[in-house]
Amino acid sequence: MSSSQKMHSAHWGAFQAELQQDNVSITPFAGDPDPSPxxxxxxxxLTHPVRVTRPMxxxxxxEQGPGADTRRGNDEYLPVSWPEAIALVxxxxxxxxxxxxxxxxxxxxxxxxxxxxxHHAQSQVHRFxxxxxxxxVRSVNSYSSGSAAVLLPHIVGPMDEIARRGVSWQEISANSxxxxxxxxxxxKNSQVASGGISEHTERSFMQQAAARGxxxxxxxxxxxxxxxxxxxxxxxxxxxxxxxxxxGLLSVLIERQxxxxxxxxxxxxxxxxMVAYLRGDEDGVVRDACWAxxxxxxxxxxxxxxxxxxxxxxxxxxxxxxxxxxxxxxxPVWLALVLAAALGQPGLPGGGFTYALGALGHxxxxxxxxxxxxxxxxxxxxDRFIPVAxxxxxxxxxxxxxxYNGRRLRYPHIRLVYWAGGNPFHHHQDxxxxxxxxxxxDTLIVHETxxxxxxxxxxxxxxxxxxxxxxxxxxxxxxxxLFAMEPVAEPAGxxxxxxxxxxxxxxxxGREQEFTEGRTAxxxxxxxxxxxxxxxxxxxxxxxxxxxxxxQGVLQLPQHTESGLMMKAFRQDPRRSPLPTPSGRIEIxxxxxxxxxxxxCPGHPVWLPPTEQAVxxxxxxxxxxxxxxxxxxxxDFGNYSQRSKRQDREVCCLHPEDAQAAGIGxxxxxxxxxxxxxxxxxxSLSRQIRQGxxxxxxxxxxxxxxxxxxxxxxxxxxxxVLTRDAGTSSLAQGCTGQITVVKIKKFRGDLPxxxxxxxxxxxx
Ligand SMILES: Nc1nc2c(c(=O)[nH]1)N[C@H]1C(S)=C(S)[C@@H](COP(=O)(O)OP(=O)(O)OC[C@H]3O[C@@H](n4cnc5c(=O)[nH]c(N)nc54)[C@H](O)[C@@H]3O)O[C@H]1N2
Ligand SMILES: Nc1nc2c(c(=O)[nH]1)N[C@H]1C(S)=C(S)[C@@H](COP(=O)(O)OP(=O)(O)OC[C@H]3O[C@@H](n4cnc5c(=O)[nH]c(N)nc54)[C@H](O)[C@@H]3O)O[C@H]1N2
Ligand SMILES: [Mo]
Numbered sequence: 001m002s003s004s005q006k007m008h009s010a011h012w013g014a015f016q017a018e019l020q021q022d023n024v025s026i027t028p029f030a031g032d033p034d035p036s037p038x039x040x041x042x043x044x045x046l047t048h049p050v051r052v053t054r055p056m057x058x059x060x061x062x063e064q065g066p067g068a069d070t071r072r073g074n075d076e077y078l079p080v081s082w083p084e085a086i087a088l089v090x091x092x093x094x095x096x097x098x099x100x101x102x103x104x105x106x107x108x109x110x111x112x113x114x115x116x117x118x119h120h121a122q123s124q125v126h127r128f129x130x131x132x133x134x135x136x137v138r139s140v141n142s143y144s145s146g147s148a149a150v151l152l153p154h155i156v157g158p159m160d161e162i163a164r165r166g167v168s169w170q171e172i173s174a175n176s177x178x179x180x181x182x183x184x185x186x187x188k189n190s191q192v193a194s195g196g197i198s199e200h201t202e203r204s205f206m207q208q209a210a211a212r213g214x215x216x217x218x219x220x221x222x223x224x225x226x227x228x229x230x231x232x233x234x235x236x237x238x239x240x241x242x243x244x245x246x247x248g249l250l251s252v253l254i255e256r257q258x259x260x261x262x263x264x265x266x267x268x269x270x271x272x273x274m275v276a277y278l279r280g281d282e283d284g285v286v287r288d289a290c291w292a293x294x295x296x297x298x299x300x301x302x303x304x305x306x307x308x309x310x311x312x313x314x315x316x317x318x319x320x321x322x323x324x325x326x327x328x329x330x331x332p333v334w335l336a337l338v339l340a341a342a343l344g345q346p347g348l349p350g351g352g353f354t355y356a357l358g359a360l361g362h363x364x365x366x367x368x369x370x371x372x373x374x375x376x377x378x379x380x381x382x383d384r385f386i387p388v389a390x391x392x393x394x395x396x397x398x399x400x401x402x403x404y405n406g407r408r409l410r411y412p413h414i415r416l417v418y419w420a421g422g423n424p425f426h427h428h429q430d431x432x433x434x435x436x437x438x439x440x441x442d443t444l445i446v447h448e449t450x451x452x453x454x455x456x457x458x459x460x461x462x463x464x465x466x467x468x469x470x471x472x473x474x475x476x477x478x479x480x481x482l483f484a485m486e487p488v489a490e491p492a493g494x495x496x497x498x499x500x501x502x503x504x505x506x507x508x509x510g511r512e513q514e515f516t517e518g519r520t521a522x523x524x525x526x527x528x529x530x531x532x533x534x535x536x537x538x539x540x541x542x543x544x545x546x547x548x549x550x551x552q553g554v555l556q557l558p559q560h561t562e563s564g565l566m567m568k569a570f571r572q573d574p575r576r577s578p579l580p581t582p583s584g585r586i587e588i589x590x591x592x593x594x595x596x597x598x599x600x601c602p603g604h605p606v607w608l609p610p611t612e613q614a615v616x617x618x619x620x621x622x623x624x625x626x627x628x629x630x631x632x633x634x635x636d637f638g639n640y641s642q643r644s645k646r647q648d649r650e651v652c653c654l655h656p657e658d659a660q661a662a663g664i665g666x667x668x669x670x671x672x673x674x675x676x677x678x679x680x681x682x683x684s685l686s687r688q689i690r691q692g693x694x695x696x697x698x699x700x701x702x703x704x705x706x707x708x709x710x711x712x713x714x715x716x717x718x719x720x721v722l723t724r725d726a727g728t729s730s731l732a733q734g735c736t737g738q739i740t741v742v743k744i745k746k747f748r749g750d751l752p753x754x755x756x757x758x759x760x761x762x763x764x
Contacts, residue, residue, distance in 0.1 A: 005027065006018070006486035006487065007485065007486055008483070008486060009196045009485050010039070010114070010115050010196065010467065010474075011115045011194055011196060012191055012631060013028060013032060013038070014029035014032065014198045014474065014554070015027060015028050015029055017468065019489050022047040023044060024044075024045070024468065025043070026039045026043060029481075029554075031198060034200035034201070034203050036192075037629075038191065038640060039640075041630055041639060041641055042638065043638070043639050045468070045635050046466065046488075046492060051450050051493070051495070052451055052461055052464070053494060054080075054463055054493055055079065055085035055461070055463060055494070056077040056078065056080070056460075056461045056463075057077065057078050058072070058075045058076070058077055058458065058461075060459075061443065062078055066095070068440050068441070069459075070708070072435070072457045072459075073438070073439075073457045077760050082494060082504075086505060086508050087508065088460060089460055089462070090505050090508035092416065092443050092460075093132070093416070094509065096416045097133050099415075100415055102135040102137075103382050103384055105415070105417075106391075106414045106417045106441075107129040107137065108137070108386070108388060109122050109125045109422055110143065110388050110424070110427065111422015112421070112422070112632060113421025114421075114466070114467035115195055116467055116472025116474055116485050117372050117374065117375070118473060118525050119470050119497055119498060119499060120374070120375065120421070121447065122420065122421045124375065124421075124498040124502055125447075125498070126377045126378075126380075127502075127515065128505065128506065129418065130378030130379055130380050131506065131511055131514040131515045132509045132515060134381045135381035135382035136418070137382060137384045137412050138382075138384075139386050139387070139388040139391070140385050140387055143325070143737070144360075145321050145324060145325075145355075145734075146387060146388065146728065146735050147329040147330045147333070147728040147729065147732035148319075148330075148356070148734075149734075150330075150732035151333055151731065152333070153581075154582075154587065155334060155337060155586065156337055156579055156581060156586055157580050157581065159355060161567075162353065162355045162566075163354070163355040163357075164362050164365075164478060165563055165564065166364065167351075167352065167564045168365065169365070171349050172316060172350050172364065173208040175314055175348075176314050176316045177213070177214065178215045178310065178313055178314070178315045178316070179215070179315075180310070180315060180317045180339075181216065181226070181357065181358065182220070182317075183225060183323050184222070184224075184320065184358070185202070185216070185227070185357060186227070186358065188627075188628035189320075189358060189360065190358045190359070190361045190363075192360060192361055192631055193476050194360070194476065195475055195476030195479070196479055196481075196483065198479050198480075199479070199481075202358060202361070205364075206227060207230075209230075210230055210232070215233070216231070216233070217232060217235055219245065220234070220235075221238070221621070221693045221695075222688065222689055222695060224688050235302070236297070236298070237296050238693075239326070239621040239738075240328075240739050241296035241297070242335075242336075243331035243332045243605065243606070245292055245295075245298060246335040246338070247607055248289045248292025248293065249310075249339060250274070250278060250307075250338065251291075251292070252308065253307050253311070254275060255288070256307070258310075258311040259343075260342065260343060263346075266574065267570070267571070267574055267586055268341050268585050269587055269588060269589060270588035270603075271342075273588070274588050288300075289307075295607065311343060314345070314350050314351045315340070315343050315345050315351055317339050317340040317343075317352070317353050318356065318357040318358070319332055319336045320356060320359050321359045323738075324728065325735050325736060325738040326610070326728070326736050327608075327611060327724075327726065327728060328600065328610070329728040329729075329734055329736065330728060330729055331601075333355070334604075335605045336353060338605060340352045346567050346586065347564075347570055347571025347572070348571070352564075361478070362478040364563075365563075366559045366560055366561065366562075367477055367559060367560045367563065368477050368478070368558070369536075369541075369557070370532065370558075371475075372475045373531045375528075378514075387734070389428070389725075389734060389736075390402065390733055391428060391437065392428065392430070392437035393437075395417075396433075396436065396437050396440065398411050398414065399411060403596075403731075403733075404730070404731075404732075405731055406595070415443070416441060416443045417438075417441050417443070419444070419445070419447070419454060420498050423452045423632070424438075425452065425453030425454045425456075425457065425720075426699060426701075426702070427698075427720075427735075427737075428725070428735075429725040429737045430720070430723060430724060430725035431453075431704075431718070431721045432677055432712050434725070444457065444459050444460075445458060446460070447462045447498055449464050449465070449495070450637065452701065453756075462496075463492070463494055463495040464496070464497065464498055465491045465492070465495045465496060465497045466492070467485070469490065469491045469492070469495070470487055471487055471522065471525065472525070473485060475557075480557050480559050481554055481555070484550040484552070500521070502515060503515060503516055529543075536558075543555060588604060600730055601729040601730060611726070612724065616692055619741050619743050620658070620693060620741070620743070620744060621693045621740075621741065622672065622719060622722060622741065622742045623693060623695040623696075623738065623739060624695075624696055624697065624698050624720070624723060624738060624739075625698070626697065627641075628697065629641045629643075632698065632699050633700075634699075636699055636700060637701075637757050641699075646667065647669060647751065648753070649680055649681050649682045649717050650681050650696060650699075652672070652717070653684050653685075653689050653694065654683050654684070654686070654689065654694050654744075655690070655691045655692075655693070656685045656686075658692065659683065659685050663746060664683055664744070664746050666684065666685045667682060667684075668747070670744050670747055671744065672694070672722060672744050673742060674740070674742050676711065676723070677711050677713070677722050678713040679696070679714040679716075679717050679718060679721050681696055696719045698718070699718075700714075700756075701756035702756065703715045703718070703756035715754050715756075716754045716756050720737060722742055723736075723737045723740045
């Protein structure tokens with residue numbers, strides 16, 4: 001590494017970076033066998049005009065002070081100095097805290113921010129609110145796996161045990177005969193892991209497995225969810241119907257007496273209730289292969305053939321996060337577990353059920369024996385929360401009741417919203433509704449590196465440094481490398497890191513010592529490193545001293561050699577190593593969930609049709625999945641993301657026969673629309689997508705032509721202008737952004753220019 005090359009790490013890989021005038025040249029980490037092209041988004045990012053470079057205040061807030069305001073999202077910004085900004089923010093925090101207390105402050109602040117473990121914006125804002133105000137209203141769970149995270153502990157165990165600590169790629173490549181992957185195993189997704197991923201190994205593991213004879217079967221509306229290296233099969237399905245499909249498979253297994261009755265009797269509870277449901281004992285509906293075929297668009301013959309291929313083989317069933325990010329998303333996850341159990345596979349090497357393999361680079365990996373400590377958050381004195389995707393409901397309906405995981409809770413009345421390290425106008429659904437929600441509070445404060453749509457709705461925007469401008473440490477519990485991240489450039493303009501901003505605010509509030517504990521950022525890093533050394537010393541392992549680590553740039557941590565241990569121990573001795581469920585077994589029927597009495601999530605898994613359905617020839621299933629060219633909305637202005645756009649728009653994928661019927665051709669700009677909104681996108685035709693389905697990835701920055709419109713038009717192609725803002729079920733209330741119903745038409749007329757990357761006018 002030359003002296004001007006700096007080690008750094010991102011959620012999508014480690015690299016060396018070198019500043020060359022305004023651009024950054026990037027060399028992937030030498031130990032990465034398959035580096036991510038997302039690194040290309042850094043090259044032009046540091047000095048892009050869309051960076052936030054000074055504190056800015058929205059005109060309406062500056063002139064009229066705090067209060068609900070419909071101008072949010074459609075107002076000008078005025079620059080202020082840092083001392084003015086600190087005085088305004090600390091004054092407003094003090095006002096809200098003394099008038100209403102911390103239960104009027106929402107510090108959910110969901111979002112991925114950047115990979116460094118100290119400058120993790122979400123941890124910083126939570127620590128700040130706890131140590132200065134005494135707490136805040138928080139959010140629980142994630143947009144990623146909102147429903148599985150709530151469901152899995154009831155029926156098998158904590159999500160991390162069957163995702164992060166689930167069946168490993170090593171075992172799959174050595175043992176699995178069949179990998180049945182609902183939602184596929186797209187390499188575009190596993191290139192990313194929160195905290196970092198230094199070795200992208202999924203491609204070669206799939207190659208090795210396929211060479212040994214593993215049969216990969218991807219059940220998905222998109223062929224591209226399985227890489228060529230897996231040499232697998234694509235089983236095309238109607239989105240949102242996997243639960244019916246799996247019920248069909250189960251009915252064939254029962255009919256042909258191919259279920260592992262010993263396993264079901266000794267390791268599970270509730271199989272008889274499942275059988276009764278399949279037979280239709282309660283309601284007369286026989287759920288067999290023909291019934292399933294009608295719903296999921298896979299023929300009864302295909303369902304039978306697949307079901308008959310599974311028994312007496314080492315089968316691994318996995319479900320992508322995507323399936324549970326839609327209405328009734330709990331059901332396919334639960335049924336995939338039931339299928340693995342009916343085949344008697346859980347706990348066998350390379351077999352059973354693993355959750356979300358391939359959805360992130362964390363899954364299927366081996367675990368470090370110790371993990372890097374996280375920034376302590378302090379104590380939150382407020383015990384009020386929302387499931388994370390209920391943000392708009394909370395702001396629009398203070399005081400109203402909602403159901404969640406067996407509890408009846410009330411939305412608090414929020415006066416101040418603080419966001420650092422996330423982009424709700426990327427991650428939330430029904431953006432017109434979200435804007436109405438964001439008009440409600442007195443004050444919205446955002447720390448951002450760039451003028452995202454969320455920053456454009458804020459009252460106070462504080463410029464945050466980008467990761468490339470900071471010293472940090474990068475690492476993840478599933479990555480054996482730890483990186484000393486070095487700053488590559490000076491902060492853009494007046495940008496400061498989140499820790500420095502919060503330190504100044506804490507000082508203004510008289511709570512600096514509580515927030516910083518007397519440490520600078522560098523001292524925090526040293527102290528966290530010392531904690532890691534301490535944990536390793538207990539295992540008789542040692543690390544170089546801190547300065548040596550920083551000079552080296554990278555070090556290796558010891559790892560466990562096996563994964564999936566919870567299920568293996570359970571299989572070996574279910575009495576001595578019961579699962580952490582009420583029965584200690586796999587719960588095909590859950591007394592707990594049944595006891596909640598939710599019609600939209602009863603005591604055993606079921607098929608429930610979605611509220612909105614596509615009608616052939618009239619409307620389409622829209623898949624709004626993760627983008628291949630960036631992480632969420634991050635660095636959408638980066639070179640790699642920008643190169644994928646056509647006529648500056650996001651590209652959507654459509655089947656040629658659907659296109660022909662609608663009079664649409666390759667490269668046309670189309671409008672996707674429904675009752676909630678409209679979006680423009682460029683069309684790419686492909687037979688790799690199921691007919692009746694259209695795919696538009698998330699992450700194009702929201703760019704409303706008229707931000708105040710009831711049904712706004714996004715000029716750029718953000719699918720969340722179209723998606724429905726509703727929870728998965730009363731059990732989990734997870735995000736349902738993955739699947740939506742839309743109509744499409746060719747866009748005629750003058751194409752409005754995309755303005756998402758032009759900062760809002762600063763009227764100096
Ligand atoms: N329709 C639909 N919607 C979805 C999904 C879907 O499948 N379909 N997927 C969902 C999923 S799984 C997720 S995880 C969410 C992701 O939603 P988010 O995590 O909110 O999305 P990001 O774009 O990663 O937002 C991170 C923000 O942090 C900022 N940032 C980066 N570093 C720093 C820093 O150091 N300090 C500060 N202050 N800010 C920083 C970035 O500029 C960026 O705006 O989206 C969800 N939304
Ligand atoms: N490049 C890149 N990688 C990422 C991210 C990113 O933003 N960019 N985000 C990361 C994050 S935070 C997360 S949580 C994970 C998300 O992981 P996932 O949620 O699994 O990822 P998606 O790409 O949204 O969806 C995976 C595939 O599921 C298929 N699918 C959708 N609906 C259905 C359905 O009803 N049935 C079936 N059988 N298949 C369906 C779609 O074809 C889709 O391509 O990805 C991570 N990886
Ligand atoms: Mo996610």
